Amino acid sequence: MPSSVAPRTAAFAAVVAAALAAGLLAGSSAASADAASAAEVRIHDIQGSSRISPLAGQQVTQVPGVVTGVRTFGSKGFWLQDPEADANPATSEGVFVFTGSAPTVAVGDKVLVSGTVTEYVPGGTSSGNQSLTEISKPVVTVVSSGNELPAPVTVSAWSVPSAYAPAGDAAAGSSINDLPLNPGKYALDYYESLEGTNVRIGTSRVVGATDPFAELWVTVKPFENPNRRGGAVYGSYTAQNTGRLQIQSLTPLAQKPFPKANVGDVLAGTTEGPLDFNQFGGYTITARTLGTVTDRGLERESTREQRRGELAVATYNVENLDPSDPQAKFDALAAAVVNNLASPDILALEEIQDDNGAKNDGTVAAGETLKKFTAAIEAAGGPAYEWRTIDPENNKDGGEPGGNIRQVFLFNPERVSFTDRPGGDSKTATGVVQERGRAALTLSPGRIDPANAAWANSRKPLAGEFTFRGRTVFVIANHFGSKGGDEGLTSHHQPPVRSSETKRLEQAQAVNAFVKDILKADRRADVLVLGDINDFEFSQTTKALTDGGALYPAVKSLPRSERYSYVYQGNSQVLDQILTSPSIDDFAYDSVHINAEFSDQNSDHDPQVLRFRP
Incomplete structure (x- = not known):
């Protein structure tokens, strides 16, 4: 499996802790953690309105939510979502709970989670990657099972902004970590505001073929820098193609093979699951429900033969x-x-x-x-x-x-x-x-x-x-x-x-x-x-x-x-x-x-x- 889903190690946890201490993953002061008692903390309080949790490094107790996805391989854990959202579009209502071993919860379980709020950087701090807010070392109490999942947020051509990202803060080494999220203006802010949230996309064009790690790429923007063969062209440093999302499956390959797709094929129907962030691709739908690949018959090209004088x-x-x-x-x-x-x-x-x-x-x-x-x-x-x-x-x-x-x-x-x-x-x-x-x-x-x-x-x-x-x-x-x-x-x-x-x-x-x-x-x-x-x-x-x-x-x-x-x-x-x-x-x-x-x-x-x- 790619290292984006590789198990965490104690050594890397130490690296992240050191980064927090050095201010590389800046969180707010401990006073923000004291502002609410443990019993009052909700997922949107953990996620906050910037990329770094205001509670990073703090203990939280009995955070409520419904399990929306379970990963039993690679980086093992589950996604937890609060069905009672706040009114702030910048704060995600979902979070990943890192268990380290196969989770014992199931999708639809209503649970209470206690643990440590951490910022995990896939690939390490030297990679430059954004961090994933999560709860680690969890203690989980199942309250009930078979509950209805929070309604997914639909990610579409109309919801994703056309601007890719804000300019980094020069005083912070061009980092955007501490900038307030503006999900209505920037695509990266929009995706970050949905980190860990149950999302779905409708029928979407494949712009990156299935790779050996059982991943493919789609775009939710059909008219964003397209070419005649179905791809999305990267024609400048400011043409990042904001509609791109990586797709993985939560179903182990041993249980169901991942579909093969070429550029220009269509991932038809609904693809739904928590929005993750990983090392090789960034924002990724970890699909609980995966659409069906429709083959659009892409053919390999042949150039013409050179003429005698050519x-x-x-x-x-x-x-x-x-x-x-x-x-x-x-x-x-x-x-x-x-x-x-x-x-x-x-x-x-x-x-x-x-x-x-x-x-x-x-x-x-x-x-x-x-x-x-x-x-x-x-x-x-x-x-x-x-x-x-x-x-x-x-x-x-x-x-x-x-x-x-x-x-x-x-x-x-x-x-x-x-x-x-x-x-x-x-x-x-x-x-x-x-x-x-x-x-x-x-x-x-x-x-x-x-x-x-x-x-x-x-x-x-x-x-x-x-x-x-x-x-x-x-x-x-x-x-x-x-x-x-x-x-x-x-x-x-x-x-x-x-x-x-x-x-x-x-x-x-x-x-x-x-x-x-x-x-x-x-x-x-x-x-x-x-x-x-x-x-x-x-x-x-x-x-x-x-x-x-x-x-x-x-x-x-x-x-x-x-x-x-x-x-x-x-x-x-x-x-x-x-x-x-x-x-x-x-x-x-x-x-x-x-x-x-x-x-x-x-x-x-x-x-x-x-x-x-x-």
């Missing part, structure tokens, strides 16, 4: 491919290259692992991986691709320990030739020289500036010199640093901290400088920079790549609604890119959607293809 160049992240993977994965990826990508002339691959995958024994060569993959392509009816790559130093390029992922060029020798300039290795930088008025690489294949600190524990760009119909084309394959460590959109910091951008910005500047060296030697040189850039077309990373007009992000040639290669938490977004030098001013670009929108994936990325006439 050079087709593609990039594809094949997600940690190594010889121990099932033959079925090799065959599926190979079929995609042939049938969906129309056998591009040059194919840059990311995440090719070494010959024994994640076994951490010093192996760095990937010849067996590439033999197996190219053989599968040929068996699928594709060309007999040749390859060029440079093996990394052991465990110096990040990724799965022992896997030694790297970029690789595949090319069809019947259509294009590779200019081999020997001497390239993991530590030696390729450079640019001028030969007869034209640019040339000193090493091909070669790595760009591998000693630069920007590439520490990250993949180094692979540069290669190709010839197509007598014209030289420079291709630079990249796999920039991941977004690991960035705070999520639901962070208590607004805007969220995106710490990983620093490294990608430096990487982009290094690649941009190299492209400028090529263009200085030959301003008409055809240069393609491509790969898993791990950043958006509107990001500072992309702006740094394009600095000085050296490159153009070809994905911007597509309509805004079609710009995506990845789906994360229900947001369809750009991570994979192909950028072109100024001489490549007439091209056809295609983001070929074959993976990211589907529950059945061969990779989590969609490949990109660009065709042009050099």
Whole structure:
């Protein structure tokens, strides 16, 4: 199960307690806890009108409510809701009671709960996540059973505000924790005002396919940044798609399998249950009643075949491919290259692992991986691709320990030739020289500036010199640093901290400088920079790549609604890119959607293809 439902530990409880003491999860003074006697405390008093309970760290006694949901796996406990709501829309009437072991209560039980009010931060305080107000170390008394549940709050396109979140308090490090909730103005405040409350949604479109952890994403806003395939496009830092909600089930998988859904499918009927907050997704309906998935028949795309005078160049992240993977994965990826990508002339691959995958024994060569993959392509009816790559130093390029992922060029020798300039290795930088008025690489294949600190524990760009119909084309394959460590959109910091951008910005500047060296030697040189850039077309990373007009992000040639290669938490977004030098001013670009929108994936990325006439 994902760590969003992982059991709490005593050690983490100590972290949270320390955070409270340090003011990272600020609560009000103890005087607020003394303002009401224990017998008078209701759930809305515990929740308060901001994100942090005014009673955090305090004992409460005999808090009344009705059980609206029970979780017997992962983070075990139950949700308690007061049927007697107050008049304040900012105060939730529901709360999670963390038991730590399988709860002995049932839905519909009327109970009294005594325990400690705590603020649990899924993922720890360093994650930036908001906290979940809950009652821990509970003593539970069942008063009666079989009671009617509090009527669910309907979450809909009309109830969720269009603005996502307030700006964080600068005096509190941009945190929104202590700001009063304004559920009529901000989506995050609206969801927080319903934390732990029994909610329901009606028929909603799926915008994030079912994942291996039995979760999917829907939107309650049908007209919010849609694309023609059913997704919700993340087109800027302020287009967070406020209607997105994660859906999980309270029914254990052993009792009832979670439905498989693709983007564009419909979760029909009523989905109802308590609104939770977890590490990987934030606000989540933990469904007591789950709607039915209606298949809308989403199909995998295929790009057209390149014409005789067109050079087709593609990039594809094949997600940690190594010889121990099932033959079925090799065959599926190979079929995609042939049938969906129309056998591009040059194919840059990311995440090719070494010959024994994640076994951490010093192996760095990937010849067996590439033999197996190219053989599968040929068996699928594709060309007999040749390859060029440079093996990394052991465990110096990040990724799965022992896997030694790297970029690789595949090319069809019947259509294009590779200019081999020997001497390239993991530590030696390729450079640019001028030969007869034209640019040339000193090493091909070669790595760009591998000693630069920007590439520490990250993949180094692979540069290669190709010839197509007598014209030289420079291709630079990249796999920039991941977004690991960035705070999520639901962070208590607004805007969220995106710490990983620093490294990608430096990487982009290094690649941009190299492209400028090529263009200085030959301003008409055809240069393609491509790969898993791990950043958006509107990001500072992309702006740094394009600095000085050296490159153009070809994905911007597509309509805004079609710009995506990845789906994360229900947001369809750009991570994979192909950028072109100024001489490549007439091209056809295609983001070929074959993976990211589907529950059945061969990779989590969609490949990109660009065709042009050099």
